Amino acid sequence: MQELKIYNTLSNKKEVFKPLKNGYVGMYVCGPTVYSNVHLGNVRTFMSFDLIYRYLLHLGYKVRYVRNITDAGHLTDDNAEDKISTKARIEKLEPMEIVQKYTVDFHQILEKFNNLSPSIEPTATGHIVEQIEAIKTILENGLAYEVNGSVYFDVLKYNEKEHYGILSKRKIEDAIENTRNLDGQSDKKNPQDFALWKKAEPEHIQRWPSPWGVGFPGWHLECTVMSTKYLGEKFDIHGGGMDLKFPHHECEIAQSQACNHTAPVNYWMHGNMLTMNGKKMSKSTGNSILPNEIFTGENEHISKAFSASVARFFMLQAHYRSILDFSNDAILASEKGYIRLMEAVSLTSKLESSKSSSFDVKAWKQKCYDAMNDDFNSPILIAHLFEAVKFINLLKDGKETLTKEDLLEFTTTINSFVFDVLGLESAEVGEDNLDKLSGVVEMLIKMRNQARADKDWNLSDKIRDELLILGIQLKDGKDGTSFTVN
């Protein structure tokens, strides 16, 4: 098996990946809070982990990929209404209708982007019992306290033995110094303490009974409980967006330590943000673009519609740990590159072999693996794929050669990287329709060739130009005319 290096945000270093159990990987990724449509920035994170999931599968690992759905609303501050409830009130729906609506939307969008489904997709509300049990354990272990129907995690006490801030590289002393005292209306002993269980006010709709009264679980707890349940007290990879590092993931570590007396995760991975106009995409500021707006082109930031594959390719051209800025120019450039890549890939089935090879397929193949083994460096992989594109075009013209064996290995490799690992899809034209379309276009090509033979350039150009308007491009090559559909 290839040696894979993963950048661990716990150590801030690339580390050789060694799963706990040989050949098996347990991976947990924080999913969305389903109170509104996912925007493109949300999609980027899930796509980054889709790439990681796909590559692990490609390497032959058996991966259990758990990604939760947060369907219990959490509070933006101690006294506000949670987002799901707010949305339910605005849309005049039950909270669970909101949850259902946006869960379906989330699945549909990710499917359009050709993301593979996780192995398990647990919900927070489906694991209230387990969350209550975890709180009991933390209370028993003396690292939480109950006040007025709520239970809080005692961060200062935890910090006596463990380091609260190990992931986000913070010192709790700094946090305390920089905390402004807000009126003291909170039940917390310390502002850094976080809720494990919150007492439900009468108007709070999502509510469950507990040993501490009617309430609802704290935000961080669900991930601890569900990852433990499905992946064990210790598992290989935990992922999420960079913005979840603190406090969410920090709290997860503290909760797991408090429950299970062990660090839960060997490799922490954080995907970086998608920005637009240099600022983080965020619905609250209006600086965001929805996937459906990409598909229809109906957004002031873009000049035309783009397919999900193009958007996917655009995002894969940047490394998952880099900030990526979305712009019309950038995605237009990606679209051209994407088309060039996919046209070359579609040519691979038509290539012919020779007696010798003018290209070192094995060396090229290893470079592709090296790129992905270096912390899933998809931009480098894509650069190597473009090297292959050039080679394919020369091969087609007979200017390069491959033996039968090399050709097979070459086409197998390029197809598996493009489709299986990067998860790109070729243009969606139904097989049947494509056959019919081909017939029609071939007929027009014949007519045009007759016109060209007669030097009737007006007619031949008319056929070519009008087809182009319809999105069908003719290409005159040495072996006759071919066409592509845009």
Place this chain on the structure above:
RNA sequence: GGCGUCAUGGCCGAGUGGCUAGGCUGGGCUCUGCAAAAGCUCCCACAGCGGUUCGAAUCCGCUUGACGCCUCCA
């Protein structure tokens, strides 16, 4: 204010102490009836200032700037 990340050519975006990223765009050439496509080729770089080094865009320090987190956030 605290913590952290990043500053690469016209645009997007990789990267390593000495050697080509790649894509898009622009110029030239080949091919073509003309185009397009494809191929070849050219131009344009590593924020600024110091330091380490035989040698740094790559390591260290400072300056400037941008962004992220510190409240829900992918």
